[in-house]
Amino acid sequence: MILKTLLTGVAAAALLAGAASAGSITVVSWGGAYTKSQVEAYHKPWIAKTGNQVVSEDYNGGMAEVKSQVEAGNVTWDLVDVEMADAVRGCDEGLLEEIDSSILPAGADGTPAMQDFIDGTVTDCAVATIVWSTIFAYDNSVLANGPTTIGDFFDLAKFPGKRGMRKNPKANLEMALAADGVAAADIYTVLGTPEGVDRAFAKLDTLKGSVVWWEAGAQPPQLLADGEVVMTTAYNGRIFNAVAAEDKPFTIVWDAQNFDLDLWVIPKGAPNKDLALDFVAFSTATEQLAAQASYISYGPVRKSSAPLVGSFHNKPDLEMGPQMPTAPENFATAIQSDFVFWADNQDELNERFNAWLAK
Amino acid sequence: MTDTTGPLVAADGTPLKRKLAQAMFRSRARAFGLVFPLVAFVIAAFIIPIVALLWQSVHDPRFANLMPLTTIELAKWDAVSPPTEAMAAAVVADMIVAKKNKTIGRVATRVNREVSGARSLFTKSGRSAATLEAPFMEALIAKDKKWENIKIWEGMKIASKVYNPGYLASALDMRYTADGSIVRQEEDRRIHIMLFARTMEISLIVTIACFVLGYPIAYLLSTLTTRTSNLLLILVLLPFWTSLLVRTTAWIAMLQAQGVMNDLFVVFGIATDTDRFSLIYNKTGTLIAMTHILLPFMILPLYSVMKTIPVSYVRAAKSMGATNWTAFWRVYFPQSVPGIGAGALLVFILAIGYYITPALVGGQDGQMISNIIDFHMRKSLNWNLAAALGLVLLVFVMFLFWLYDRLVGIDNMKLG
Numbered sequence: 001m002i003l004k005t006l007l008t009g010v011a012a013a014a015l016l017a018g019a020a021s022a023g024s025i026t027v028v029s030w031g032g033a034y035t036k037s038q039v040e041a042y043h044k045p046w047i048a049k050t051g052n053q054v055v056s057e058d059y060n061g062g063m064a065e066v067k068s069q070v071e072a073g074n075v076t077w078d079l080v081d082v083e084m085a086d087a088v089r090g091c092d093e094g095l096l097e098e099i100d101s102s103i104l105p106a107g108a109d110g111t112p113a114m115q116d117f118i119d120g121t122v123t124d125c126a127v128a129t130i131v132w133s134t135i136f137a138y139d140n141s142v143l144a145n146g147p148t149t150i151g152d153f154f155d156l157a158k159f160p161g162k163r164g165m166r167k168n169p170k171a172n173l174e175m176a177l178a179a180d181g182v183a184a185a186d187i188y189t190v191l192g193t194p195e196g197v198d199r200a201f202a203k204l205d206t207l208k209g210s211v212v213w214w215e216a217g218a219q220p221p222q223l224l225a226d227g228e229v230v231m232t233t234a235y236n237g238r239i240f241n242a243v244a245a246e247d248k249p250f251t252i253v254w255d256a257q258n259f260d261l262d263l264w265v266i267p268k269g270a271p272n273k274d275l276a277l278d279f280v281a282f283s284t285a286t287e288q289l290a291a292q293a294s295y296i297s298y299g300p301v302r303k304s305s306a307p308l309v310g311s312f313h314n315k316p317d318l319e320m321g322p323q324m325p326t327a328p329e330n331f332a333t334a335i336q337s338d339f340v341f342w343a344d345n346q347d348e349l350n351e352r353f354n355a356w357l358a359k
Numbered sequence: 360m361t362d363t364t365g366p367l368v369a370a371d372g373t374p375l376k377r378k379l380a381q382a383m384f385r386s387r388a389r390a391f392g393l394v395f396p397l398v399a400f401v402i403a404a405f406i407i408p409i410v411a412l413l414w415q416s417v418h419d420p421r422f423a424n425l426m427p428l429t430t431i432e433l434a435k436w437d438a439v440s441p442p443t444e445a446m447a448a449a450v451v452a453d454m455i456v457a458k459k460n461k462t463i464g465r466v467a468t469r470v471n472r473e474v475s476g477a478r479s480l481f482t483k484s485g486r487s488a489a490t491l492e493a494p495f496m497e498a499l500i501a502k503d504k505k506w507e508n509i510k511i512w513e514g515m516k517i518a519s520k521v522y523n524p525g526y527l528a529s530a531l532d533m534r535y536t537a538d539g540s541i542v543r544q545e546e547d548r549r550i551h552i553m554l555f556a557r558t559m560e561i562s563l564i565v566t567i568a569c570f571v572l573g574y575p576i577a578y579l580l581s582t583l584t585t586r587t588s589n590l591l592l593i594l595v596l597l598p599f600w601t602s603l604l605v606r607t608t609a610w611i612a613m614l615q616a617q618g619v620m621n622d623l624f625v626v627f628g629i630a631t632d633t634d635r636f637s638l639i640y641n642k643t644g645t646l647i648a649m650t651h652i653l654l655p656f657m658i659l660p661l662y663s664v665m666k667t668i669p670v671s672y673v674r675a676a677k678s679m680g681a682t683n684w685t686a687f688w689r690v691y692f693p694q695s696v697p698g699i700g701a702g703a704l705l706v707f708i709l710a711i712g713y714y715i716t717p718a719l720v721g722g723q724d725g726q727m728i729s730n731i732i733d734f735h736m737r738k739s740l741n742w743n744l745a746a747a748l749g750l751v752l753l754v755f756v757m758f759l760f761w762l763y764d765r766l767v768g769i770d771n772m773k774l775g
Binding site: 062063065067089227340343344347354355357358 | 477615734737739
């Protein structure tokens with residue numbers, strides 16, 4: 001018996017020692033070209049530097065898996081890439097660990113971290129990495145004189161054919177109002193009133209029979225490539241990737257783009273919290289954020305990263321700067337996704353959207 | 360007297376009845392011991408989780424646990440008169456504790472289900488709750504005008520009910536109000552009844568389509584020589600063994616606007632190149648893909664029943680002057696009914712809970728109730744409502760099962 005206890009102890013000690021020298025964390029993100037950009041810019045350098053391993057998993061967003069893991073007391077994810085509204089909601093509901101912002105390194109130019117990050121990109125439980133955007137895009141080999149404004153997206157007479165849209169009220173309602181003539185700055189004021197919501201749904205009604213709904217970020221470029229739709233809303237990076245890496249003839253229309261943040265969060269009770277924190281600090285440093293921007297056209301959230309953003313990783317003549325949602329020529333009519341509005345109204349608007357969809 | 364009517368005894372003097380019970384007990388215990396692992400497994404892995412989840416459809420103690428003082432005060436309130444100072448004081452006291460324990464977000468989420476906008480009201484007020492001073496009602500309203508709105512208080516009153524019929528009401532497109540009555544949901548938010556009806560409709564059409572397509576195939580399989588029928592059976596089983604996802608995605612490639620079927624239609628002039636058929640991402644797509652996927656569940660029970668019907672019966676009928684049709688309809692068909700019952704019930708019950716195929720090819724009008732349950736499980740995180748919808752679906756299927764038993768008889772069913 002004593003011998004057995006002793007052996008177990010030795011084995012456990014050996015395991016612990018092994019874990020300390022080469023740990024492993026599970027990092028969960030959105031898959032496809034986006035996860036690839038993270039693997040190249042964050043995972044590989046971190047593995048090389050620390051000797052730890054990274055297990056990469058894909059998901060489709062939302063707090064559901066985190067919630068079920070935390071509530072079952074069986075957390076297997078260490079780090080998750082989420083949207084702003086989910087980060088706020090998860091933090092409020094106590095599903096996420098708090099992240100002490102003092103672990104974030106200063107910018108490469110010496111600016112303290114909290115001044116280097118764009119305002120509002122570091123919260124109690126989350127640290128942002130990129131600015132991404134919902135835009136719409138079309139196939140320029142099909143539509144030679146393609147759409148240029150959000151109004152064109154809703155104009156079936158001018159551009160007949162099916163539209164792809166995300167099966168979610170978010171971004172769609174904003175775009176509908178923008179197409180109906182509401183200025184970017186007033187979108188959420190209008191959407192905050194019952195008449196505004198009716199107006200947005202009335203605009204969506206004009207497209208209803210002609211929409212193919214998508215859910216995963218990889219779907220819209222596929223729908224465009226298959227000719228299933230003539231134009232589709234999409235995440236700007238996915239369309240960029242189809243153009244840059246797969247030479248697809250797609251054009252992005254930036255009018256009324258909806259931009260949002262992606263952030264790292266750590267589920268409460270994550271098994272390798274300390275390693276995950278180390279990974280957060282490492283991956284949100286100036287160089288890593290700039291490096292990621294050479295794989296996908298999402299803007300880094302650190303001001304000090306912007307000057308370091310170069311060209312696409314295997315196409316030296318493809319400058320990344322103009323491809324970013326934050327580039328001045330793309331930004332004129334941009335709408336910032338209002339996470340407070342969505343946190344307050346998503347239950348009701350989702351319900352209404354689902355009922356509208358099913359009719 | 361007592362001697363002659365006394366109980367029978369065994370050789371060792373114990374009553375025979377008890378001796379028998381002892382012997383029976385041993386064999387019963389052995390039998391129970393043998394099935395115990397299975398029973399324990401089913402209870403632990405199946406019954407307890409299902410009951411626990413369904414329980415959530417009527418039981419929601421979150422608000423009452425996190426805002427105990429408010430819950431007591433709200434219980435005294437009639438939901439008509441203006442909210443009292445005592446209620447405001449309780450809310451402030453509870454919010455200070457909830458803020459400290461970081462549970463204010465959970466309270467906010469719960470009330471926001473009843474009143475949109477309550478979420479930011481709670482998180483914002485929670486931050487400054489500790490600084491508020493009596494009178495609390497004025498202090499709250501000074502912080503945020505929304506506290507004036509009686510809807511917020513009504514929402515809290517609904518949320519404070521631990522045993523809450525609100526979710527079941529909502530699953531049936533109704534609304535539970537603060538004064539305890541149940542009214543119909545507003546027109547533009549009614550969705551569930553329609554989805555239940557559509558789920559029924561799709562399941563019925565799929566069952567009928569499977570029967571119409573499957574019956575001749577099963578008949579053919581059962582009448583051919585074993586060699587040929589085995590070969591043909593492989594053709595039925597091969598798709599059956601293929602992953603559901605693979606088959607669904609294959610249908611996307613077949614049916615989409617630029618897909619195989621539409622290309623063929625254009626070649627044969629049935630459709631024009633600019634005006635192709637919409638065969639997928641709608642109800643048609645759901646019906647086609649589900650019928651194909653569920654077809655083996657109809658063919659296999661039919662086949663195994665038809666295999667046992669002796670050919671000589673039909674021959675005998677014909678020799679006595681029956682036409683082909685009469686021989687089939689009066690002699691063969693009634694004997695195949697147990698197979699039809701089994702196949703139809705299998706297909707129908709599988710179809711009613713179908714989820715992945717409608718999700719992938721259903722578009723907007725091919726969605727079923729399971730897709731909305733999935734939405735509340737994974738996206739909106741409203742597990743209580745998901746449980747309520749599940750409960751309604753379960754009760755409904757049980758009812759159909761009972762109806763089937765009354766009309767056709769569950770014994771009159773053969774799986775082979």
